Structure formats: C-alpha cells, structure tokens
Amino acid sequence: MLRLLQGLNFKNYTPRYYFIASSDTTSLSKIKELEQSVEKHKQGEYHICKIPRSRVVNQSYITSIFTTLYAILYSIPLVFKIVPDLILCNGPGTCIPVCGLGFLLKTLFIKDVKIVFVESFCRTRTLSLSGKILLYLADVFVVQWMCLKDRIQRADYIGQLM
Template sequence: MEDQLKYELGILIFVLILARILYLIHKITTGFSREATSKRTLPCKTIVCIGSGGHTTEMLTLLNTLTFSKYSPRYYFMAKTDTTSYAKVKTLESVKKQNDSYKIFEIPRSRVVGQSYLTSVFTTLYSILYCIPLILKIKPELILCNGPGTCIPICLISFLLKAAFILDTRIVFIESFCRTQTFSLSGKILMYFADNFLVQWPSLKQRLKRAEYIGQLM
C-alpha cells in the first residue's frame, strides 16, 4: 500500500511539472512573457553566455551599451578552450572599471562546429550536468545569449528550474547578425524557452510573430 502511494505521488508530481512546463512554453510562444511583471529597483544578477568569434563580438558590443551597475553581479559562461573571448571579456570589464562585480566560468562545449547531432547529444548532456550546480549556486535573474551552443545547457537548466518554482529567470536571446533569412539551431530551440527573442533583420521578424526587431548591433 505504501509503495503504491509513493508511485501515485510520483505520477502526480510528474504530471504537475509537465503541466507547468507546457504552461510556460505556451506563455512564451504566445508572447505573454515578453514584458516584466514588475519594475526592478535592485541590480539584476546576470549570466552572459559568450560564444566565440562573431558571437563574442556581438555580445560585447551589446554589453558595452549597458549600464553595468544595473546588471550586477555578472557571470560570464564560455567554453573552456575559448581563450580569445576570455581575454576580450577581461578587457571590457577593465574598461568599465567594475572588476569586483563579475566572474568568468569556463564550461565544456555542448557542440563544436561540424560535430554530428548524434554525438552532440552526449556532449550537451555532459555540459548540462556540469552546469547544474553552477546555476543553483548563482540563481540568475537574467540570462543574455546570442546563439553559441554554450548557451543551450544554461538556458534549459534555468527554464526547468523555473518550471519547478526553484528559480525565476528571464531568458533573453539575440539571434546572430549573420542570420538574415533563417534561424540558427540555438534559435530554433530557444524560441520555445526564451522570454524575449530579439532579431537583427526584419525578415526574421516576419518568420516569428513574437520576435522583437532591434536593428543591427554590428
């Protein structure tokens, strides 16, 4: 009898979590989560997902326009092998002169360019497991990302923790400048999980009704 009760309780919890996930996805895809529920008065604990190459340049260009005191502390997540982006982030922070308000985390890549989708399932899973304790420790209020595969584990973990009422994180995705007609793989995934989906070309705005056209960052 006790085992049956535990089994039924487990099913109930699963159904409730599934319902919560579907509710959040519906809210996001219909555009009802684009606006913040209340005006902030305190700095926002922010995770910034850094890719490589053009992704890094675009993200740093965006960050350079922000008032850092409003997005603090900042936690940069990037691939362990991306030494170039690491140096660029350090340079940006030194220019902004708020060195005590940020931290850089180097995580495993979920997928590298040219990697097969089959093997990327396993590398993404490893990256997710690696990031879970970091996300739980940071408890981010905002995630900024613009397409690198590095952002997928971070966003999925935060979304699931939000579904479980553990976190309340807003995900903002900016589609890459080079995407003029079609969405990136990250964009195709995060259009179901990102509260705000920003595009840099009007043609992409036409492809996704809830997308927000912001013009070109570059």
C-alpha cells in the same frame, strides 16, 4: 554579445557571470577587456565560468546529444549556485545548457529567471540551432534582420548591433 553589454549599466547588474566554452580564449580576453574598460566604481563584481561546448561546428547531431548532456551535467552546480535573475545570451551552443537550467529553475518555481536570446548577426534568413531550441524557452527572442522577423512571429526586431 559584447556590443550589447557595452550599453549596460554594470552597477545595476552585479555580480555578472559570463559563461564561455572552456576552449574559447578569444571571448575570455574580450570579456576582460570590456570589464577593464568600465570605470572601477561602476564595474561591480564579475566571474567567468568555463563550461564544455555543447556542440562544435559540423559535429553530428547524434554525437552532440552526448556532448550537450555532458555540458548540462557540468553546468548544473554552477547555475543552481548562482540562481540568476536574467540570462542574456546569443547564438553559441554554450548557452543551451545554461538557458535550459534557467528554464528549469522557472518551471520548478525556484526563481523566475528571465531569458533573453539575441540571434547572431550572421543569421539573416534562418535561425541557428540554438535559436530553434531557445525559441521555446526564451522570454524575449531578438533578431537583427527584418526578413527574419517576418518569418518568426514571436521575435522582436532591434536592428543590427554592429
């Protein structure tokens, strides 16, 4: 995701809201590093929102229903306060509550939120669970491997973002 953001004109996209899992310290430091690397006059305003994980790796699907519901409830006031124009997200399950709420804003005709999902680089043959869900919610669905594009008609292929 940060590779994608490096090409973004931060001046045109402000304020920016980064949603990360509350236990994710790696992304937190990388976001701050990215934001500090942008020239001050081009930087604009940004905020980091920490939300509970929807699902941790190897968590059962049954129990993930409850953790996802908790993450959605936690995210409601944040998303409805922000009312985003664009949600740009990638693989982690943290994006599911935010995208689901963005889709709800769209279906309730509150705001035409555009959702762009970029499937993880490591997904070469099958979609992630997030990808399988967001295939139906995203306005733009991007994959980084041609063989995955061949399987998913609706996907846009952009090549690797390494």
